[in-house]
Amino acid sequence: xxxxxxxxxxxxxxxxxxxxxxxxxxxxxxxxxxxxxxxxxxxxxxxxxxxxxxxxxxxxxxxxxxxxxxxxxxxxxxxxxxxxxxxxxxxxxxxxxxxxxxxxxxxxxxxxx
Numbered sequence: 001x002x003x004x005x006x007x008x009x010x011x012x013x014x015x016x017x018x019x020x021x022x023x024x025x026x027x028x029x030x031x032x033x034x035x036x037x038x039x040x041x042x043x044x045x046x047x048x049x050x051x052x053x054x055x056x057x058x059x060x061x062x063x064x065x066x067x068x069x070x071x072x073x074x075x076x077x078x079x080x081x082x083x084x085x086x087x088x089x090x091x092x093x094x095x096x097x098x099x100x101x102x103x104x105x106x107x108x109x110x111x112x113x
Contacts, residue, residue: 027068027092031106034094039101044094051094059097066092086110 030048033039044064051064068090088110095103 027066027090028106031092031104034101034104036101036103041096041099041101044096044101048092061102062096064094064096066094 033047034044041062048066052067053065055063057063070088070090088108091105091107091109093103093105093107094101
């Protein structure tokens, strides 16, 4: 392999690695540690931190929402963006009543959903 080919291979590898998305929270795996009827409100706060959004209802039930947006790093390249996935948002909804988790739901929302 020639010197130019080696340099080209190195530069291409470097560019591909630098374009890779940075790892973020995996809300799906974190949701697996939260168990309705067992996990307390304090444990959720300790494990996940403060929620992004909270709804409190008259019956004292609370809905906590955690979000993490996944961006398509290839979206700026016209041909590749159609092949390499879409942007989406991970959502973790936790329902709490009387300081105990009563429901946990994980889902994703894409553009136009």
